[in-house]
Structures are given as C-alpha cells and as structure tokens.
Amino acid sequence: MSIHLTFTGCIAGTDVAQSVCTFSVSTGWGKGMAGSRLFIGLVAVCGWGLAHAQGAVQQIEAHQHLGVASCASGVCHGATQPFKDSNVWQNEYSVWSDSDPHAKAYQTLLSNDSKRIARNLGLPNAATAKICLDCHSDNVPAAQRGEKFLITDGVGCEACHGGSEEWISSHTDRSVAHADNVAKGMYPTSDPVARAQLCLSCHMGTSDRMITHKIMGAGHPRLAFELDTFTWLNPHYEIDEDYVSRKGEFNGARAWAIGQGVAARNLLDVLTNDKAGSHGIFPELVLFDCHACHRVMSGKRWGPRPGTGLGPGVVRLNDANLVMFRHVLALVDPAASDRLAGQIRALHQATTNSRSATNQAANELKRSIDASLQTVAAYNFSEASLGTILGSIQRDADRGEFRDFAAAEQAAMAAQSVIVAFDTAGQLDEDRAKRLTGLVDRLYATVEQEDNYQMSNFTGALRNLTASAR
Ligand code: HEC
Ligand code: HEC
Ligand code: HEC
Ligand code: HEC
Structure with missing residues (x-):
C-alpha cells in the first residue's frame, strides 16, 4: 500500500x-x-x-461540462500562488495539474500497463474504451461537452464539482450562498x-x-x-x-x-x-x-x-x-x-x-x-x-x-x-x-x-x- x-x-x-x-x-x-x-x-x-x-454519476452528468480551461485562468483558479484575500486558494488548477494524480488519469491510459490491460481484454485502445474513460477521465456524453472540454484533461474539475454550465458565473459572487450554486448543479x-x-x-x-x-x-x-x-x-x-x-x-x-x-x-x-x-x-x-x-x-x-x-x-x-x-x-x-x-x-x-x-x-x-x-x-x-x-x-x-x-x-x-x-x-x-x-x-x-x-x-x-x- x-x-x-x-x-x-x-x-x-x-x-x-x-x-x-x-x-x-x-x-x-x-x-x-x-x-x-x-x-x-x-x-x-x-x-x-x-x-x-451511481446517483453521484447522474448528478455530475446533469449539466454541461465547460472544460478545465474554463476554470484555469489566472484570475480564477489558475494562479501560481494562493491568493491572500480570497475564500479559496485560486491556484487549484496549478495544484491539480502539478501534483494531483487525477490530472494524469487520462495519460495513464496511454501507458504500457494500460496497453497490456487493453490487449488482455481484447480492447483495441484503452484511451478510447468507454470502460476505461469512465473512471480515467470526465467521460460525460458528447452533448454535455462544452467548447473548451477536452477528454485528455483526465479527471478534471467538473468530474468532481459537477457540470458548471449554470453556476460558473454565480459561484464567483460572494453574495451567492453555496447552497444556491449546489441547486444549479455544483456537486455538494x-x-x-x-x-x-x-x-x-x-x-x-x-x-x-x-x-x-x-x-x-x-x-x-x-x-x-x-x-x-x-x-x-x-x-x-x-x-x-x-x-x-x-x-x-x-x-x-x-x-x-x-x-x-x-x-x-x-x-x-x-x-x-x-x-x-x-x-x-x-x-x-x-x-x-x-x-x-x-x-x-x-x-x-x-x-x-x-x-x-x-x-x-x-x-x-x-x-x-x-x-x-x-x-x-x-x-x-x-x-x-x-x-x-x-x-x-x-x-x-x-x-x-x-x-x-x-x-x-x-x-x-x-x-x-x-x-x-x-x-x-x-x-x-x-x-x-x-x-x-x-x-x-x-x-x-x-x-x-x-x-x-x-x-x-x-x-x-x-x-x-x-x-x-x-x-x-x-x-x-x-x-x-x-x-x-x-x-x-x-x-x-x-x-x-x-x-x-x-x-x-x-x-x-x-x-x-x-x-x-x-
Ligand atoms: C471520475 C473518476 C474519479 C473520481 C470521481 C475520483 N477519482 Fe480519485 N482517482 C481516479 C483515478 C482514475 C485515479 C488514478 C489516476 C492515475 O494514476 O492514473 C485516482 C487517484 C486518486 C488518488 C491517488 C491514489 C494513490 O494511490 O496515490 C487519490 C488520493 C484520489 N484519487 C482521491 C479521490 C477522492 C478523495 C475523490 C472524491 C473526492 C476521488 N478521488 C474521486 C478517479 C477518480
Ligand atoms: C473465487 C476465487 C477468486 C477470488 C475471490 C479472486 N480471484 Fe483473482 N483469480 C482467480 C482465478 C481462478 C484466476 C484465473 C487464473 C488463471 O487465469 O489462470 C484469477 C486471476 C487473477 C489475476 C491474474 C493473475 C495472473 O497471473 O495474471 C489477478 C491479478 C487477480 N485474479 C486479482 C484478484 C483480486 C485483486 C481479487 C480481489 C479483489 C481477486 N483476484 C479475487 C480466482 C479468484
Ligand atoms: C471503476 C473505475 C475504474 C475503471 C473502470 C478503470 N480504472 Fe484504472 N484506476 C482506477 C483507479 C481509482 C485507479 C487508482 C488506484 C489507486 O491508486 O488507488 C486506477 C489505476 C489504474 C492504473 C495504474 C495507474 C498507476 O499510476 O499506477 C492503470 C494502468 C489503469 N488504472 C488502467 C485502466 C484501464 C486500461 C482501464 C480500462 C480497461 C481502467 N483502468 C479502468 C479506476 C478505474
Ligand atoms: C477528484 C475530485 C476533484 C477534482 C478533480 C477537483 N476537485 Fe476541487 N475539490 C474537491 C473536494 C472533495 C473539495 C473539498 C470540498 C469541500 O469540502 O467543500 C474541493 C475543493 C475545491 C475548492 C475549495 C472549495 C471551498 O469551498 O473552499 C475549489 C476552489 C476547488 N475545489 C476547485 C477545483 C478546480 C478549479 C479543479 C480543477 C482544476 C478541481 N477543484 C478539481 C474535489 C475535486
């Protein structure tokens, strides 16, 4: 372990x-x-x-996923250092992409280990197989993928925080309660x-x-x-x-x-x-x-x-x-x-x-x-x-x-x-x-x-x- x-x-x-x-x-x-x-x-x-x-999966998939790039700007969650006067760090994207295994989950499907697993299962390619993508990426249905969505981002922000289509603007407004964002599809x-x-x-x-x-x-x-x-x-x-x-x-x-x-x-x-x-x-x-x-x-x-x-x-x-x-x-x-x-x-x-x-x-x-x-x-x-x-x-x-x-x-x-x-x-x-x-x-x-x-x-x-x- x-x-x-x-x-x-x-x-x-x-x-x-x-x-x-x-x-x-x-x-x-x-x-x-x-x-x-x-x-x-x-x-x-x-x-x-x-x-x-399985209920969690349904909730995560309920709204459109705009893609990691939509969260990653420097003034949003893509800062290099934690912000001092913010509720949250705002460098979450950097932390995720530098040190969180979820960011590499899709890349894992390209590894030799994955190739061997796929071969043993008779799958043509681990990186396109639904069974692998379901857990190693944010594999929402095509209709739920926004313009900046990339399957290669792996287990991205919205795979855990839910499709942000309806809460992406409101969640930056401090006067909006967390519960209101949750009502719009942010995962609790x-x-x-x-x-x-x-x-x-x-x-x-x-x-x-x-x-x-x-x-x-x-x-x-x-x-x-x-x-x-x-x-x-x-x-x-x-x-x-x-x-x-x-x-x-x-x-x-x-x-x-x-x-x-x-x-x-x-x-x-x-x-x-x-x-x-x-x-x-x-x-x-x-x-x-x-x-x-x-x-x-x-x-x-x-x-x-x-x-x-x-x-x-x-x-x-x-x-x-x-x-x-x-x-x-x-x-x-x-x-x-x-x-x-x-x-x-x-x-x-x-x-x-x-x-x-x-x-x-x-x-x-x-x-x-x-x-x-x-x-x-x-x-x-x-x-x-x-x-x-x-x-x-x-x-x-x-x-x-x-x-x-x-x-x-x-x-x-x-x-x-x-x-x-x-x-x-x-x-x-x-x-x-x-x-x-x-x-x-x-x-x-x-x-x-x-x-x-x-x-x-x-x-x-x-x-x-x-x-x-x-
Ligand atoms: C969409 C699927 C998915 C969800 C949801 C998910 N994970 Fe993961 N997690 C993975 C995959 C896949 C890996 C392995 C990534 C790799 O190495 O390729 C992983 C790896 C990890 C690791 C690293 C494990 C290690 O041995 O170092 C931790 C810690 C972790 N996840 C915690 C969590 C926690 C906590 C949650 C819930 C808040 C969560 N994960 C939700 C798919 C998921
Ligand atoms: C009821 C008995 C049984 C249980 C319980 C069981 N296995 Fe197996 N496992 C087998 C048999 C039978 C094979 C096939 C061996 C073969 O193909 O020669 C196998 C094969 C495997 C292999 C492939 C081994 C190889 O040499 O390539 C792995 C890995 C494995 N099991 C992991 C697990 C894990 C992990 C668990 C628990 C989550 C588990 N097994 C539970 C009976 C069991
Ligand atoms: C039910 C979800 C799930 C499915 C389906 C799944 N994986 Fe995984 N996989 C995980 C998790 C979670 C981990 C990380 C385990 C840990 O470290 O605790 C992982 C780890 C791995 C690892 C080891 C990564 C490492 O860093 O050592 C490989 C390789 C892998 N998966 C390949 C695949 C392939 C290929 C498929 C499709 C055949 C697949 N996975 C399907 C959840 C899944
Ligand atoms: C594997 C699941 C997972 C992934 C992927 C993930 N998060 Fe998180 N995130 C969590 C969990 C769990 C918490 C703790 C939330 C809580 O306690 O309310 C959290 C907390 C946060 C917080 C702080 C919330 C607060 O109220 O203090 C922010 C901001 C955040 N995440 C943004 C992101 C961004 C941006 C990404 C993508 C770059 C991301 N997260 C990717 C699971 C995830």
Missing part, C-alpha cells in the same frame, strides 16, 4: 446542504484549528433512499455522504462502471479506498475559519465513518445487481476476499472467523467496509452494531445457500445501513470516541477476525484517520500525538505487503496502539 500519510495539519469534519431537503443541526465539540466552538451540520437525508454511488463535495458516493463511483465502482475481476485479471491494480485518508492525499483546499463559516466544520473521524457506511452500501448494491453481481454460474469475484483464492496452497493458514460463521474452503465476501461500519456503530449506536453483526453473519451464511437468500440478506443490511447513516452524520465525535472505536476493533482482533487482509488494511486506515482527526482538532497533546503516530506507522507496516500479510503481526501492532490510546 502506498497511501500512508504523515499529517501536518488538515482538519477534520463537516457537511452541507444538498439542495432539496436538509435536516439536523448538530453542535460540535472542539476547538478545531479554526478555533470555533460550535458548528452547524446540515446533512441531506432525503437522498439517502438512493444512497448509491463538502457533504460527507455525497462526497463518499462521488469518490466511490470511481474508487470502488458501481454496477454501471465496475472494475470487475476480469479487468483485475487483465492486470488492473486492486482498488483500496478510505474517504478521509484519500481526501487529504493531494488536497487543493483547506479547512480554515472562512471554510467553516461557509460550509460548517469538517470532522475526519466522521468522514471515515460515513465513508465506511457508503462503501458497504455500494458493495451490497453491486452484489444484488443481476447484471453486475454475477456472471454465469459465478458471482462477481471482485466482491470477494482476494486472498480467499489467491494464496499459496502449502500455507495451511486457515482458521475460523467467528464473524462469518463459515467453515474452511469457502470463498468469503470482502466484508471489510461492513465490518468497519459495525465498529462505527459500536460507538454511535451499540444496539444497531450488534444487529449489524448478526446481519453480516447472516449474509455470509446466505452466500453458501443461494442467490435469492443472498439478495434478501443483503437487502436487510442495506436498510440497516441507510437507517444508521443519519445517526452517524449527526454524531459528535469526541476524544472518548477514539478509545471506543479502537477498543471495538481490538476485540475483533482478539477473536481472530483479521485473518483477511482487506479488513486489516481498512482497520489500519481507520486507526490513522481517527487519530489524525483528534490530533488536528487539538485534542491530543504533542507527546501523545507523536507516540500514537509512531504506533500507527508500525501498524501500517504490517499491511504494506499484502502477499505476506500475517495476522499475528497485525494484531500485535494493533494491541500496542490501543493500549497507548487509552
């Missing part, structure tokens, strides 16, 4: 209003970096009936649910846009995503006082928590989709734990995972996000967490039974997740949350639940996200922050090489971390 961050100073937590219906006001803990003591979180709920990543990136759906539409895939096992088999890298970690890898934004006043506070622990719920929901959507979820007599293998199949036969490493109730020789669903969301709920709503544990186990059992039993179990889980996302979004994560979440993960580790690499990898990202979130919110003193960061690094080291993953190393490193975090 290459996604390790050492944190210098971004912040945690937030939300915004999605245009139509908003609810819920939450008061914040904390002395965030901006020093504010109170924040208002407006969270969209009505859209959650369709809490799937600051809402954690909406953001998770957006990122996951490419970083996990949807039933219409998938990295299938076939594409992996052709040589595509495995996708691993965690919302908070990835949000801060190449940012062209920061959370300052001005941001908080416009959009509300940001909380990294909450972003992590919501990201897990939305990813789990998305997994279930693909699993239950007739077209994407199965092929011939096989289910879509990408939804399963890779190492259930890809392992050396002489290893004799099998052992029970109580959370699944499955015996030896069974291919397990990759339940990493479901498991993490259960740990979120262990903090936010313990009764719901216990219910979820039962439902996850029932889903694993159902996969050994039939497709219809699997769909039924998955649909029950979807309902539980949808009901809980609202509670999670309104929850005030405090320092005590840190111990509770890590404690819950630790209890799983003690029971041998982290036999599967993917869950261990998510747990490492979880530990990092919650610790960084509290650190940046000023809730850990310097020594403690330093000690914990060192222990997170050691935990990461145990999931660095997935082919050599050893549960005992992971469990040991986690134990040291949780003991220190208490």
Whole structure:
C-alpha cells in the first residue's frame, strides 16, 4: 500500500446542504484549528433512499461540462500562488495539474500497463474504451461537452464539482450562498455522504462502471479506498475559519465513518445487481476476499472467523467496509452494531445457500445501513470516541477476525484517520500525538505487503496502539 500519510495539519469534519431537503443541526465539540466552538451540520437525508454511488454519476452528468480551461485562468483558479484575500486558494488548477494524480488519469491510459490491460481484454485502445474513460477521465456524453472540454484533461474539475454550465458565473459572487450554486448543479463535495458516493463511483465502482475481476485479471491494480485518508492525499483546499463559516466544520473521524457506511452500501448494491453481481454460474469475484483464492496452497493458514460463521474452503465476501461500519456503530449506536453483526453473519451464511437468500440478506443490511447513516452524520465525535472505536476493533482482533487482509488494511486506515482527526482538532497533546503516530506507522507496516500479510503481526501492532490510546 502506498497511501500512508504523515499529517501536518488538515482538519477534520463537516457537511452541507444538498439542495432539496436538509435536516439536523448538530453542535460540535472542539476547538478545531479554526478555533470555533460550535458548528452547524446540515446533512441531506432525503437522498439517502438512493444512497448509491451511481446517483453521484447522474448528478455530475446533469449539466454541461465547460472544460478545465474554463476554470484555469489566472484570475480564477489558475494562479501560481494562493491568493491572500480570497475564500479559496485560486491556484487549484496549478495544484491539480502539478501534483494531483487525477490530472494524469487520462495519460495513464496511454501507458504500457494500460496497453497490456487493453490487449488482455481484447480492447483495441484503452484511451478510447468507454470502460476505461469512465473512471480515467470526465467521460460525460458528447452533448454535455462544452467548447473548451477536452477528454485528455483526465479527471478534471467538473468530474468532481459537477457540470458548471449554470453556476460558473454565480459561484464567483460572494453574495451567492453555496447552497444556491449546489441547486444549479455544483456537486455538494463538502457533504460527507455525497462526497463518499462521488469518490466511490470511481474508487470502488458501481454496477454501471465496475472494475470487475476480469479487468483485475487483465492486470488492473486492486482498488483500496478510505474517504478521509484519500481526501487529504493531494488536497487543493483547506479547512480554515472562512471554510467553516461557509460550509460548517469538517470532522475526519466522521468522514471515515460515513465513508465506511457508503462503501458497504455500494458493495451490497453491486452484489444484488443481476447484471453486475454475477456472471454465469459465478458471482462477481471482485466482491470477494482476494486472498480467499489467491494464496499459496502449502500455507495451511486457515482458521475460523467467528464473524462469518463459515467453515474452511469457502470463498468469503470482502466484508471489510461492513465490518468497519459495525465498529462505527459500536460507538454511535451499540444496539444497531450488534444487529449489524448478526446481519453480516447472516449474509455470509446466505452466500453458501443461494442467490435469492443472498439478495434478501443483503437487502436487510442495506436498510440497516441507510437507517444508521443519519445517526452517524449527526454524531459528535469526541476524544472518548477514539478509545471506543479502537477498543471495538481490538476485540475483533482478539477473536481472530483479521485473518483477511482487506479488513486489516481498512482497520489500519481507520486507526490513522481517527487519530489524525483528534490530533488536528487539538485534542491530543504533542507527546501523545507523536507516540500514537509512531504506533500507527508500525501498524501500517504490517499491511504494506499484502502477499505476506500475517495476522499475528497485525494484531500485535494493533494491541500496542490501543493500549497507548487509552
Ligand atoms: C471520475 C473518476 C474519479 C473520481 C470521481 C475520483 N477519482 Fe480519485 N482517482 C481516479 C483515478 C482514475 C485515479 C488514478 C489516476 C492515475 O494514476 O492514473 C485516482 C487517484 C486518486 C488518488 C491517488 C491514489 C494513490 O494511490 O496515490 C487519490 C488520493 C484520489 N484519487 C482521491 C479521490 C477522492 C478523495 C475523490 C472524491 C473526492 C476521488 N478521488 C474521486 C478517479 C477518480
Ligand atoms: C471503476 C473505475 C475504474 C475503471 C473502470 C478503470 N480504472 Fe484504472 N484506476 C482506477 C483507479 C481509482 C485507479 C487508482 C488506484 C489507486 O491508486 O488507488 C486506477 C489505476 C489504474 C492504473 C495504474 C495507474 C498507476 O499510476 O499506477 C492503470 C494502468 C489503469 N488504472 C488502467 C485502466 C484501464 C486500461 C482501464 C480500462 C480497461 C481502467 N483502468 C479502468 C479506476 C478505474
Ligand atoms: C477528484 C475530485 C476533484 C477534482 C478533480 C477537483 N476537485 Fe476541487 N475539490 C474537491 C473536494 C472533495 C473539495 C473539498 C470540498 C469541500 O469540502 O467543500 C474541493 C475543493 C475545491 C475548492 C475549495 C472549495 C471551498 O469551498 O473552499 C475549489 C476552489 C476547488 N475545489 C476547485 C477545483 C478546480 C478549479 C479543479 C480543477 C482544476 C478541481 N477543484 C478539481 C474535489 C475535486
Ligand atoms: C473465487 C476465487 C477468486 C477470488 C475471490 C479472486 N480471484 Fe483473482 N483469480 C482467480 C482465478 C481462478 C484466476 C484465473 C487464473 C488463471 O487465469 O489462470 C484469477 C486471476 C487473477 C489475476 C491474474 C493473475 C495472473 O497471473 O495474471 C489477478 C491479478 C487477480 N485474479 C486479482 C484478484 C483480486 C485483486 C481479487 C480481489 C479483489 C481477486 N483476484 C479475487 C480466482 C479468484
């Protein structure tokens, strides 16, 4: 894994209003970096009936995309240095084009690796194949492309911020509220649910846009995503006082928590989709734990995972996000967490039974997740949350639940996200922050090489971390 961050100073937590219906006001803990003591979180709920990543794609495509060049002028977002007296940096284009992998996503399709993937799949050219362009560029339909639009710009501004046709002029007017721009098609990136759906539409895939096992088999890298970690890898934004006043506070622990719920929901959507979820007599293998199949036969490493109730020789669903969301709920709503544990186990059992039993179990889980996302979004994560979440993960580790690499990898990202979130919110003193960061690094080291993953190393490193975090 290459996604390790050492944190210098971004912040945690937030939300915004999605245009139509908003609810819920939450008061914040904390002395965030901006020093504010109170924040208002407006969270969209009505859209959650369709809490799937494909919905994000539809929103992004709803208006014409004018092209990166339309955002890149020196007085707009193309400055070379951040502006002093502006709400936003205004050098976002430079940051994006110099250091953001999204700017190179189209170029990637011209690489030798891509040529090999395309050849293996029988595609004439990766750079013209819809399946590749959907995630490696801003592949909106021809009618939605303005004059300056270039497919070669890769994952450009409007691939995340939405087609700017109707808001390009209003969004520079300070008297126009963010919510008004959102109503005109600007994507609500600051809402954690909406953001998770957006990122996951490419970083996990949807039933219409998938990295299938076939594409992996052709040589595509495995996708691993965690919302908070990835949000801060190449940012062209920061959370300052001005941001908080416009959009509300940001909380990294909450972003992590919501990201897990939305990813789990998305997994279930693909699993239950007739077209994407199965092929011939096989289910879509990408939804399963890779190492259930890809392992050396002489290893004799099998052992029970109580959370699944499955015996030896069974291919397990990759339940990493479901498991993490259960740990979120262990903090936010313990009764719901216990219910979820039962439902996850029932889903694993159902996969050994039939497709219809699997769909039924998955649909029950979807309902539980949808009901809980609202509670999670309104929850005030405090320092005590840190111990509770890590404690819950630790209890799983003690029971041998982290036999599967993917869950261990998510747990490492979880530990990092919650610790960084509290650190940046000023809730850990310097020594403690330093000690914990060192222990997170050691935990990461145990999931660095997935082919050599050893549960005992992971469990040991986690134990040291949780003991220190208490
Ligand atoms: C339209 C598809 C798309 C969307 C939407 C998208 N990404 Fe990406 N992202 C990609 C692709 C493709 C790459 C790989 C680019 C390359 O190397 O060619 C990538 C790479 C990244 C990387 C670098 C990963 C690494 O291993 O270094 C980060 C971080 C990232 N994305 C974060 C995000 C976040 C956060 C969001 C949501 C706010 C998001 N992405 C939304 C397609 C997308
Ligand atoms: C569901 C979205 C999705 C689809 C479809 C997709 N990719 Fe990707 N691809 C990604 C993301 C996201 C990454 C970055 C992974 C990371 O670093 O976390 C990536 C990474 C890659 C990389 C590695 C880039 C690097 O910098 O190492 C190559 C090569 C690649 N993709 C080629 C392709 C080709 C060729 C196709 C079409 C057959 C394709 N991709 C289809 C999302 C997608
Ligand atoms: C991979 C997705 C992605 C891409 C591509 C992208 N952005 Fe962003 N952008 C985000 C996210 C996520 C945020 C954080 C937004 C928030 O919290 O409201 C953000 C924030 C911003 C902000 C600050 C907003 C604020 O209220 O402080 C500006 C300005 C911005 N982006 C402009 C651009 C421009 C210009 C481009 C193209 C050069 C671009 N972005 C490309 C995802 C993206
Ligand atoms: C149900 C078992 C199963 C699961 C689960 C599974 N695979 Fe596979 N995988 C296979 C089989 C079978 C092949 C084909 C081997 C062959 O062609 O000889 C394969 C081939 C591959 C290949 C090509 C290997 C090569 O030598 O070229 C890659 C890469 C791959 N899988 C990655 C993954 C990833 C990543 C995951 C998890 C997201 C995964 N697989 C999950 C069974 C599985």
